[in-house]
Structures are given as structure tokens and as C-alpha cells.
Amino acid sequence: MQDAHLSCQSPTKWNSVSSTDSPEKLASGAGTGNLPFQFCLQQALRMKAAGILTLIGCLVTGAESKIYTRCKLAKIFSRAGLDNYGGFSLGNWICMAYYESGYNTTAQRVLDDGSIDYGIFQINSFTWCRHGKLRENNHCHVACSALITDDLTDAIICARKIVKETQGMNY
Numbered sequence: 001m002q003d004a005h006l007s008c009q010s011p012t013k014w015n016s017v018s019s020t021d022s023p024e025k026l027a028s029g030a031g032t033g034n035l036p037f038q039f040c041l042q043q044a045l046r047m048k049a050a051g052i053l054t055l056i057g058c059l060v061t062g063a064e065s066k067i068y069t070r071c072k073l074a075k076i077f078s079r080a081g082l083d084n085y086g087g088f089s090l091g092n093w094i095c096m097a098y099y100e101s102g103y104n105t106t107a108q109r110v111l112d113d114g115s116i117d118y119g120i121f122q123i124n125s126f127t128w129c130r131h132g133k134l135r136e137n138n139h140c141h142v143a144c145s146a147l148i149t150d151d152l153t154d155a156i157i158c159a160r161k162i163v164k165e166t167q168g169m170n171y
Contacts, residue, residue, distance in 0.1 A: 065106035066150040068120075070094055073103060080156045086163040093159075096169055097121060105155075106148045119147035121159045128158055139165070 068076070074094055077083070083090040100122040101107035109117045115126035125131040129144040140158035147155045163169060 065104055068097075068103040068105070070098070070103070073097055073120075076152055077156070080152075082156065082160070085160060086168065088163065088169060092169065105150050105152070108148065116144065118144045119155045120152060121147075121155055121162075123147050123155065123158050123162070128162060 074090060077090055077093050082088075082093045085093075097103055097120050100117075101120045103120065105120050107117075107119060107122065109122060111117065111124070113126065115124050116131060117124050118129060123129055123140070123144075125133075125136060125144050127137050128140045129142050129147055130136055130138040131144045140154075140161055142154050142158055147158065
């Protein structure tokens with residue numbers, strides 16, 4: 001598998017850049033394209049989570065929401081060490097954030113069991129964060145409200161823990 005990175009040139013274009021690509025190829029623009037939709041669709045189909053349904057079911061709280069751009073999230077995720085964390089590329093993480101929340105930091109979804117998915121990664125209150133109910137496990141040792149702020153630190157730490165403990169993003 002080649003080491004792939006994403007570089008944002010415009011809001012509608014991703015470049016897939018391989019570490020083996022020559023400077024001439026990179027300078028020529030080869031490999032550029034309008035890939036976000038196709039890439040994310042392929043990744044979503046590979047994931048067991050019902051990402052599209054999650055987007056449809058997202059609820060926004062009364063708090064001021066921040067909806068990040070793909071490029072800004074790529075920078076944040078890269079700085080947080082998510083690229084290739086748990087074997088998942090930066091593109092996988094960006095795609096998951098898109099299909100889970102539409103890059104919306106305050107996205108919430110109430111599930112049939114009464115638990116709530118929170119934030120950009122839609123982290124569940126029953127297992128991973130503290131919402132205030134006694135039956136919650138709170139494996140991330142964080143209040144669910146910390147997962148719906150513009151500061152993504154707690155959400156990223158918890159997402160890393162989920163990927164590590166469940167051996168992937170399919171949890």
C-alpha cells in the first residue's frame with residue numbers, strides 16, 4: 001500500500017499524492033481530480049455504520065455550531081496524528097467525519113435505545129461519554145458535552161480510543 005496524503009488546493013478538489021510520485025508528476029497536476037465524493041462514497045460503503053442515515057438523522061443543538069471545511073479538518077486531524085492512526089488514512093478520518101456529522105461539531109442523534117451520538121464523530125453516550133445516566137460506561141472519561149464544541153481535542157482523543165479498543169472504525 002502506498003503512503004497517500006491529501007492536499008487541498010480548492011474547496012472542491014483533493015489531490016491524491018503518493019510518496020513515490022515524482023516532483024514532475026506533482027508539478028504537472030497529474031492525479032488531481034474531483035475525488036471527495038467518489039472516495040467518501042467508496043469508504044462509506046465499506047463501513048458498517050449507516051453513515052448516510054446518520055446524516056439524515058442528525059439534530060443540531062441550540063448552541064452555536066461550527067461546520068468545518070474538509071481542508072481545515074484535514075489540517076486539524078493531521079496535527080492530531082490521525083493520518084494512518086490505527087491503519088486508517090487521513091482520508092478515512094475525513095470521510096467518517098463527513099458521513100457521521102457533515103463536519104458539524106454540534107451534531108447529535110438520538111438512537112432507539114435512548115442513547116445519543118455526539119459531535120463530529122457521532123460518539124455514543126452509552127459506551128463512550130458521560131451524559132448523566134447511571135447506566136453509561138464512559139470509556140473515554142469525558143462529558144458528552146465536551147464532544148460537541150469547536151475544540152475537537154476531546155472528540156479526537158475519544159475517537160482514537162474507540163479505534164484502538166474496537167480494532168477499527170466499524171464499531
